[in-house]
Amino acid sequence: MGRAPCCDKANVKKGPWSPEEDSKLKEYIEKYGTGGNWIALPQKAGLKRCGKSCRLRWLNYLRPNLKHGEFSDEEDRVICSLFASIGSRWSIIAAQLPGRTDNDIKNYWNTKLKKKLMAMAPESQRKPPTFQSPHQTPPLPSHSLPSMYKDSGGSFSYYSQNRSFTGFEPLSQIPSSPLGTNSVSLATNSLLFQNTQEGLFSPMQYYHPVKDNYMVFGSEASCSSNSDGSCSLISYGREIKQEDMGFPSFMSSNGYGDQNQKVMLGNGNNGVEILNQWVEKPNGNIGETPSDYDFIEDVKQQVSSSCNHNDVNGSNNYNNGNLLIEENKTPETVMYHYYY
C-alpha cells in the first residue's frame, strides 16, 4: 500500500498561478507566515492548491529578495565551480548565490551554462560537462599504488585505523560539522571536463580525493567559492591550467593557472594555521610514479605534526578558522570540513 496523498488531487488546481492566487498566498504568508505547515496553508489562505505547490510558488517566485534575470560572470563561475565539486546539488549551489533559487540555477545550467561551457571548451574536449561519478573513474594501475590505497573495484580506498573512506561517499554520508547544519564538505572528487589526451589520464583523474587527511586533488577553481576567495580546503594537486581542463578562463579565480604541480597546506589567510604554504613537488606530476607516494606521505606527516601541535586544549573537536578538525586526530582521521 502506497502512502496517502498529501492532498485531494481531484480538488486542487494545477498549472500556472494566477495573479490573484499569487497575491492571496503572498498576503497570507506576509501576515501569518507559513506556520511551519505547508499542507494546511492553502486551505487557511483560501487557495485550491496543494501545499507543495504553494511552497514551490513561494520559494521560487514570491518570496522577497529574489533575483531575476541575467546571471553574472561571478555567478557563472560559482555555479561551474560548485558543479564541478559537488555535482547537481542545486540547493547547495543556490545557497551560495543569494537571491537565486535552486530551480533557477538548475534551469540556467541545463539550458544555457552547459552549452556556454561546451562552446568555450577546446574543440577536442567539447563534451557535455559532467560531474564525474566515482564509478566512472578510470582504474589506477594496481602496481603503482601502495596496498592501502587499493580496493577491489575501479576506485580505491584509504583505510585508516578506525574508519575507511573510498573517497566516493555522497556528501550525506560524510560526517558533518557539529558547528551547524550548514556544514558541507567540498572534498569531493570531480572534474568538469575529462582531461583526456590520448592514452593519458591526468593525475586528477587518477587520484581522486582519497580523503586521507581530506586533502583534495583539485584545481583552485574547486575551492574558490569562499566569499573572500580563499581556499578553505587543503588542496592537493597540480594547478592544471583551466584551459587544459576545458575550463573557460572566467572560472579561474586567481593567477595560479599555469603554476607547477604543488600542494597547498592550509588556506591563504584566514585562520588555518596548519602550514599555510605551498609545497612544490620536485618534478613531474603527482601520480605519475610510485615514488610520488613518498611525497604524499611527507605532506601527510607535515599535516599530522601540525595537527598535534594545534590540539593543545584536549577538547574533542576544535575549530580552526574555516577548518573543523575532529577528535582523535591521526593523519588518517583528521577531517577538514568546509563550512559556510
Place this chain on the structure above:
DNA sequence: AATATAGGCAACCGCAATTAA
C-alpha cells in the same frame, strides 16, 4: 502567413530525509 522546431522556464512528480505522534 502558416507551420514546425527549439529554447526557456514554471510547475509537477516521485523519492528520500526528517520530524512528529
Place this chain on the structure above:
DNA sequence: CTTAATTGCGGTTGCCTATAT
C-alpha cells in the same frame, strides 16, 4: 522504537514564446 505525515530535493514535463522554414 515504529509508523505516518511533512518537507525538501532533483529530475522531468509541458506550456509559452521566439525563430526558422
